[in-house]
Amino acid sequence: MTVSPDEYRRASGYRRSTGQQQRATLPVAPGGPVQAFTTMDFDSPEFRDFVNGGRQATTGVVVGERLALRNSAFFRAVNLIASSIGMLPTHLHRRKADGTTDKAKDHPLYRVLHKRPNKFQTAFEFKSYMQTVALLDGNAYARIVWGLRGGKPAVLQLIPMAxxxxxxxxxxxxxxxxxxxxxxxxxxxxxxxxxxxxxxPISKDGLKGLGLLDVAFESLGLAATADRALAKLMSTGMMAGGAIEFPDGKDLDDDAFERLRASLRDDHSGADNAGSWLLLEDGATAKPFATPESSQTDETVKRQVENVARFTDVPRPLLMMDETSWGSGIRELGLFLVTYCLTKWFVAWEQAIERSCLTEAEQDADELYVKFNDGALLRGSLTEQAAFFSKALGNNGAWMEPNEVRAAFELNPHSDGGGLPKGKPAPAPKEVEDA
Structure with missing residues (x-):
């Protein structure tokens, strides 16, 4: 049974009458005080694990955060999502009266989102941390530090809360x-x-999100049980390939025994002879033992990787558990990751920032908006990009100018503003020519 901190306080008579955080200690043993003890805050994750013991799966394994992150597939999925969110630029944009948009670099929130959310974290570290906590717990919180810039209230810092x-x-x-x-x-x-x-994005009450540890604990428990069984087989199980039986009443003489032992040592040991069979004599019968492959442990582990992929929306090949060659499918995998996994997180980030970090007047004006730049994840190979930009600069239905293409590669614009006479091909950037 899972016990919340509030329920434990009520059951134990805990009160905050002094206004100070009280602590829990291990009880005194009969006959004298405990020589070694541990102190934990009632509201700390460590104490919650101490009281609840994690969540017990049907296999008997208690699944907590530490065990979950030891699962390589689960760690890979969490790391992939969190690092992808962390590395992508997050910009504050402004809609102008003429219908165009630009980056709102003059707004204090722009720097908070793009460069420095607080005094001890970079934008990558802050977003990666918040995303990781949201994945594990379902919810991540940060204290908003408001101040005045130009006589108007603005967000100055976002400080993660424990x-x-x-x-x-x-x-x-x-x-x-x-x-x-x-x-x-x-x-x-x-x-x-x-x-x-x-x-x-998934919530059961409309206020709090649903964490992966709450919904995937059975799969993680089964995976941990399979890993433990395989580790025990490797450490304590019999690694012999099989047994050699002789008919009842048949005993090998010393010469036959030495020949058989020499054959095992010289002809069938080592990696080069793996899987070879013996030539037996005197009516002997070989009976193979069960192997890790025949016990289907590996198939069980692979099935749990598939479950992790379902819970996190990360494509199975990106969890490094696909036997097929990626080949030209890398771009499609990246598109799959962005479309079916990361896009919902982009929207969640953008709308959460607009809801909490813009004043009501700014929200009502509908001029400022937040946007993730996911272009870095959607870019194809250089050949594919060259073909795309060639069409974008073409005469029939061209929708880009050379300077816009140069900006996509962080190259300085041409002095002519990027305009080219119709019918004249776009010049190759000098940096490309030099290369």
Whole structure:
């Protein structure tokens, strides 16, 4: 049974009357005090694991965060999603009156999102961390530090809040607040404008997201059991290939025994003789033992990798568990990852930032918006890009100018502004010619 921290406090008579964070210690053993003890905050993830023991799968394995991340496929999926979100630029854009758009570099939020969310994290580190926590727990929270820029309120910092210390609360009149339990100090109530809440798209109550550890624990438990069984087989199991039996009453003489032993040692040992069979004498019968392959342990592990792929939406080949050659399908795999896995996270990030980090006046004006630049993940090979830009610059239905193509490769624009006479081919960039 899973016990929440609040339920444990009520059952144990815990109170916060002093306004200070109380701690739990291991009980005193009969006959004297415990010489070694552990202290944990009631609201810390460590204490939650201590009370709940993680979540027990049907296989008997207790699945917690540490065990889950030891699963190579699960770690790969979480790492791939989190690092992809972290490395992609996040820009604040502005819609102008003439219908065009540009980057809102003059807005304080632009630098917070693109460069420095706080004083101790880069944009990559902040987004990767928040994405990882949202995957594991379903929810990630950051404290919004507001200030004034040009006489107007603006977000100056986004500071991650410790896991397990924040709970969203919706009142009967639909006012959203957040209960925050800091490591040191009494519980406080924060207004919605002071908390950046990023959560998993799937929610059971409309407030909190659903974490992977809550829904994938059975598959992770089965995978851990299969790994443990295989490790035990390798460490304590019999590694002999089989047994040689002789008919009842038949004993080998010393010469026959030495010949057989020499054959095993010289003709059938080592990697070069793997899988070879013996030539027996005197009516002997060879009976092979079961192997890890025949016990289908490997197939069980592969099945769990497929389950991880389903839970995370990461394509199976990107979990490094596909026996086929990728070949020209790498671009399609990248497109699959962006379309069916990352796009929903892009939208979740963009709308969460706009909801929490723009003032109500800015939201009502509908001029500012946040956009992930996923172009880096969708680019094909240089040959494919050359073919695309050649058509984009063509005479029939051209929709790009040379300077726009140069900007895609972070090259400086030409002084003529990129305009070319109709019918004249676009010159190759000097950097390409030099190469």
């Amino acid at each position: 896991r397990g210390t924040v709970d969203p609360i919706l009142s009967d009149d639909w006012v959203l607040t957040f209960r925050y339990r800091p490591k040191n100090g009494a519980t406080v109530t924060l207004q919605a404008k002071d908390v950046f809440h990023f959560r998993h």
